[in-house]
Amino acid sequence: MAANAIDQTRRMLSLVTYLRERPGARVADVARAFGITPDELISDLDVLPLCGTSFRGGDLLDIDTDGDRIWWRNPGALGADTAEPLRLAADEATALLVAARAVATLPGLREGDRLALLRATAKLEEAAGEAAGASSRLSVTFESEGGVFADVDRAISERRRLWIRYYSPARDQLSEREIDPIRLVSVGHTYVEAWCRRSEARRTFRLDRVAEIKILDEPSAPPEVELRDLSAGLVQPAAEDPEVVVEVGPGGRWVAEYYPHDSADELPDGGLRITLRTPDPASLRRLALRLGRDGHIVSPQDLTDSARRAAQEALAAYEGEQAEESVDGDGTAGA
Amino acid sequence: MAIAKAERLMNLALCLLGTRRPLSKRELRESIEAYVEAFGPGPGAPFGPGRSALSGPSTGSEDSFNRMFERDKDDLRELGLVIETVENLDGEVGYLARRDSNRLPPITLDAEEAAALGLAAKVWQQARLAGAASGALQKLRAAGLPEDVDPYESHGALEPHIPVHEASFEPLMLACRDRRPVVFDYRKATAARPEQRQVEPWALECWRGHWYLAGWDRDREAERVFRLSRITGKVRSRAGKFRAEVPDVVTVRETVASWAGERADGTALIRLRKGAGYPLRAKAVAARELGEGWDELEIPYGHGLDAWLVEFGPDVVVLEPAELRADVVDRLRAVAKA
Numbered sequence: 137m138a139a140n141a142i143d144q145t146r147r148m149l150s151l152v153t154y155l156r157e158r159p160g161a162r163v164a165d166v167a168r169a170f171g172i173t174p175d176e177l178i179s180d181l182d183v184l185p186l187c188g189t190s191f192r193g194g195d196l197l198d199i200d201t202d203g204d205r206i207w208w209r210n211p212g213a214l215g216a217d218t219a220e221p222l223r224l225a226a227d228e229a230t231a232l233l234v235a236a237r238a239v240a241t242l243p244g245l246r247e248g249d250r251l252a253l254l255r256a257t258a259k260l261e262e263a264a265g266e267a268a269g270a271s272s273r274l275s276v277t278f279e280s281e282g283g284v285f286a287d288v289d290r291a292i293s294e295r296r297r298l299w300i301r302y303y304s305p306a307r308d309q310l311s312e313r314e315i316d317p318i319r320l321v322s323v324g325h326t327y328v329e330a331w332c333r334r335s336e337a338r339r340t341f342r343l344d345r346v347a348e349i350k351i352l353d354e355p356s357a358p359p360e361v362e363l364r365d366l367s368a369g370l371v372q373p374a375a376e377d378p379e380v381v382v383e384v385g386p387g388g389r390w391v392a393e394y395y396p397h398d399s400a401d402e403l404p405d406g407g408l409r410i411t412l413r414t415p416d417p418a419s420l421r422r423l424a425l426r427l428g429r430d431g432h433i434v435s436p437q438d439l440t441d442s443a444r445r446a447a448q449e450a451l452a453a454y455e456g457e458q459a460e461e462s463v464d465g466d467g468t469a470g471a
Numbered sequence: 472m473a474i475a476k477a478e479r480l481m482n483l484a485l486c487l488l489g490t491r492r493p494l495s496k497r498e499l500r501e502s503i504e505a506y507v508e509a510f511g512p513g514p515g516a517p518f519g520p521g522r523s524a525l526s527g528p529s530t531g532s533e534d535s536f537n538r539m540f541e542r543d544k545d546d547l548r549e550l551g552l553v554i555e556t557v558e559n560l561d562g563e564v565g566y567l568a569r570r571d572s573n574r575l576p577p578i579t580l581d582a583e584e585a586a587a588l589g590l591a592a593k594v595w596q597q598a599r600l601a602g603a604a605s606g607a608l609q610k611l612r613a614a615g616l617p618e619d620v621d622p623y624e625s626h627g628a629l630e631p632h633i634p635v636h637e638a639s640f641e642p643l644m645l646a647c648r649d650r651r652p653v654v655f656d657y658r659k660a661t662a663a664r665p666e667q668r669q670v671e672p673w674a675l676e677c678w679r680g681h682w683y684l685a686g687w688d689r690d691r692e693a694e695r696v697f698r699l700s701r702i703t704g705k706v707r708s709r710a711g712k713f714r715a716e717v718p719d720v721v722t723v724r725e726t727v728a729s730w731a732g733e734r735a736d737g738t739a740l741i742r743l744r745k746g747a748g749y750p751l752r753a754k755a756v757a758a759r760e761l762g763e764g765w766d767e768l769e770i771p772y773g774h775g776l777d778a779w780l781v782e783f784g785p786d787v788v789v790l791e792p793a794e795l796r797a798d799v800v801d802r803l804r805a806v807a808k809a
Contacts, residue, residue, distance in 0.1 A: 141476035146550045146606040148481050153613035169618045170609050171592070186474075187481045189489030190502045218489045221575040221614035225551025226648060227599065228607035235594035235604060236587065238677075239631050249587065256584035256591075263578040267551065273647040276633050276677040277724065292628050303749045308783065310749050319628035324680020347749060387661040393681070393700045406663020422782040428802035432809050440809070446784035447806035453788045454800050 147172070148180050148187070149222060152197070156219045160205045181206065188213060229264035230271040233257060238276035242322060244285025280326035281343040287351055288328045288343070292317050297356045298330070301348040302341055306419030310347055315339070316356035319363070331358035377413040380420055380439065384408050384431030391423070391431065407431070421446060479505035483543050484552060488573065493557040493565025496540060510536040550606070575614050585617040590629070597635040600644075634680050637699040642706040643684055647672045650717075652689070652709040655702050665703045670695070671713045676723035685723045687715040694718075696726040735771030740790040743768050747786035777802060 147170060154169070155161060167177045181201050188196040198209040211219075239245070240253040261268045291298050298315050315330035318338075325342050332339040338361055373396060384391050386406040397412035414420060417439050424433045424443030433440045482503045486494060500506045510532045544554055544566070553572040557565050580588065588611070592604040612618060639655065646653045653672055656665040671687040682699040728734060743751060745764045752758065757769040767790070770776075777798035780787050789796040 141480065142546055142549065143602040143606065144477040145480040145484065145546075146602075147609055148477065149484060149550070150606075150609040150613040154609075169612050171605050183475065183478050183481065186478050186504075187485055189485045214485070215489060217570045217574075218485065220570065220573075222610055223551050223553070223573055223575050224607055224610060225549060225603065227549065227603040228551060228610070230648070231595055231600040231604035232588060232591055232607045234600075235631075235633065236591035238633065239587075239591055239594065242631065248583070252583040252587040253591070256580060256587045259578055259580060259584065260588070263576050265576065270648040273674045274644060274676075275674070275723075278631060279679055289629070305750075308747050308749075308786065317628075319630060322629075322631040323634050324677070347753070386663040389658070390660060393698075421784070425781045425784055425803075425806055426778050427806075428778070428781065429805035432806075443806055444809060447803045449785040450781075450787070451800065451803045451807055453785065454796070454803075 144180065144183075148184060151180055152184070152214060153219045153221050155199065155206060155208050156211050156214070159211075160207060162205055163201060163203065166206065178203070189215075189218065224260075224264045224267050226267045226270050229260065229267045230274055233260060233264070233268060233271040234274045234276060236260070238278055241276075242278045242285065242326065243280045243282030244289065246286075246289065278322040278326060279324065279344065280322065281346065284343045284346045284349050285320065285326060287349050288317050288320055291351050291356065292319070294351075295356050297333075297352040297354040299350045299352055300341065300346050303345040303347055305345070305422065306416060308422075314352065315341070316358040318358050318361070329363075331361070373413040374415070375413075377415045378417050378436065379411060379413050380417050380436065381434040382410045382412070382420075382423070382427075382431060383434050384410065384427065385429075387429075388427050388431035391427070395423075409434075418442065474505035474508055479503065480543055480546055484547055484550075484568070487547070487552070487554055487566060487568040488570070490567050493555070493559065493567045495563050495565050496537075499540070499566070500536060506536060506539075509539070551610075575610060578611070578614060580611070580616055582617045588616070590631075594631050594633050595635075596632055597640065599641055600635075633677060635682065637682055637702070639699050639702040639706045640675070640682060642708070643672055643675060643699070646706070646708060647675055647684075650713055652711060652713065653706050654709055655706045656704045657697055658701050658703055660698075660701070668695075668697070669709070670697070671715055671717075673717055674721040674723065675699075676727075678724050678727055683723045683727055685721045685726075687713070689714070696723055698727075729774065735773035737772045737792070738769050739772040739776060739792060739795050741768050741770060741780065742766070742788040742790060743783075744786040748783050751780075751783070751787070781806075 151166075151170070154166070158166075163174050163177055167174045170177065178201065181199060184197050184199045186196065195210075195213045197213055200207050200209065236253050236257045240250050240257070261271075264271075288298065290296075298317055299312065300315060301310050301312050303310050311334075313332055313334040315328075315332050317328050317330045319329050321327050321329060321340075325344065327340045327342050329338065329340050331337075379398075382388075382391060383403065384407050389408055392400040392408055392410055395410070395412050397410050399409075399411045401409045403409055417436055420433065420439060421443050424439065425446060433443065482505065483499065486499060486502055494502075500510065547568075548554060551573075552568050554566055554568050555572075557567065559565060588608060592608045595601040595604050608616070643653065645651075651672075652669065654667060654669050657668045658665040669689040670684070671689065672684055673686045674684075676683050676685070684697045684699060686695065686697070687693075688695040738756060741751070742761065743766050745766060751768060751770055752766075755768040755770050759767050761767050772792070772795065777795055780789060780795075780799055781802045789799045
């Protein structure tokens with residue numbers, strides 16, 4: 137809980153400055169301004185009367201609340217300058233500056249928003265002074281397709297339906313669909329979460345896979361759906377999805393970095409045995425082909441077979457054209 | 472029940488901020504109830520720092536008080552408090568947090584700028600930086616940041632999140648911040664075993680949702696980029712300063728982009744089945760119809776193209792160059808024989 141105590145201390149220091157200026161402030165308003173729940177605020181207000189510039193001096197803060205309003209009966213207990221706003225710590229400046237700069241890199245962001253971010257960043261850098269120095273040692277880029285982003289953003293704010301031509305890597309196909317956009321989410325790549333009118337279900341579309349987009353005149357009317365917490369990742373396999381087992385050599389360890397999985401067990405050769413779940417195992421044929429001699433699908437057998445057939449069919453095109461010299465491998469592929 | 476840490480830290484902060492003259496460790500110990508409760512009133516005589524080897528019944532609690540006091544000061548410094556250590560004429564050490572060095576300079580943000588920072592403050596999920604971002608916003612609120620605008624309202628429905636899944640992120644972030652050398656075990660992409668690396672960490676960068684570290688590799692005596700997900704085990708700090716000079720501009724993304732095959736140094740000619748391979752078409756620099764359901768495409772050729780083309784199975788046939796063609800055939804054979 138050490139981190140919490142630090143966060144709470146930081147918050148209470150700002151709180152005394154804030155409350156000093158606002159006698160009779162409402163609990164709900166203060167909680168909103170501080171981005172905390174009223175309960176968290178009340179627990180801060182329970183601690184503050186036990187604090188002062190000197191316990192022995194009997195100058196504890198007389199801060200009290202009836203659950204609605206907050207009263208500070210002896211604001212003089214802190215000298216006017218003891219309650220002044222505090223400078224930003226290096227981590228605080230870094231956290232805010234890096235995030236603001238990252239959001240400003242989003243291609244397609246409204247110009248007004250980007251300019252506001254840049255102005256705020258510049259002012260913050262100045263106010264933070266040398267505390268801002270370390271913020272250049274951390275940087276984040278969000279990827280997005282600017283034109284698509286701008287259209288989705290506009291459709292959301294004007295509440296209009298979108299038509300998209302969307303590429304599905306799993307099937308290597310483009311499909312057309314109408315969607316009612318709900319929100320834009322950036323986690324490395326940028327996605328639009330929407331109600332898909334073709335499947336009548338909630339779907340997430342990666343913006344760089346949108347081949348074409350049109351804003352329609354029809355109003356967007358997504359059903360009221362509870363928003364999922366997508367911060368942990370967009371791919372959240374369901375427990376009932378079929379299981380796929382992949383074994384990779386050292387050269388295929390990247391699979392564990394790119395595919396959310398249930399387990400990844402070390403193999404004696406430095407490889408991994410990875411168990412993952414997907415609603416559509418056939419979509420992993422691409423992975424089986426890509427792995428080559430760096431790994432193979434252990435199960436389901438159908439998937440192994442379909443990858444092998446695809447490879448054989450592809451080879452036929454080369455072998456049919458010309459008799460080429462043998463570039464046979466050394467047979468180290470773990471089979 | 473022991474007095475909560477937040478109460479103890481808050482009292483220490485207010486004492487240090489409220490005083491005009493340096494307060495000795497003894498005075499602080501006697502003024503703050505949490506210290507009195509945990510360690511009793513301090514010994515009668517003033518103690519200099521580092522004199523804990525004195526014998527006597529109070530030595531144990533004296534040591535633990537000193538340790539707690541040092542930790543508490545470090546915690547307050549993490550919150551941004553500048554605490555000065557001053558020695559008086561008697562050689563007694565005193566502490567204070569001067570107003571001048573702790574005051575936030577005036578900053579005026581309009582409603583749009585406030586909304587922008589409100590959005591930025593929600594971007595981190597990583598506990599330490601999420602806490603720091605809210606803390607920064609609260610300090611700005613206390614300084615008068617406008618609060619009547621809901622950032623989500625004004626920014627449409629936009630939710631940027633910075634993903635941090637790697638345990639090595641926080642120690643490396645702190646090491647970059649404080650310019651401390653580190654040592655960690657690192658497994659290269661294709662290596663069977665991890666290897667120990669001694670690194671002077673310069674900067675961290677997140678690209679396409681993955682974190683990378685750029686720094687000076689002491690054993691290789693060269694700049695290197697590491698992917699955080701390949702760091703195994705703990706990141707440990709090393710004593711001492713950086714030996715190599717930190718460059719003004721550290722470029723992580725260019726290095727990583729070349730690993731990812733983003734940098735092309737030529738073009739390749741492929742045959743692609745109609746209707747298939749949209750991403751290849753999107754990248755093509757030239758295309759023509761061949762008839763019988765096939766197109767011919769000229770696409771950028773960089774590292775990793777062979778692995779990507781194989782994914783399309785029988786829908787792609789490489790025509791040129793011969794080297795790429797051989798790589799693709801080699802990969803296909805490995806799968807065909809499995």
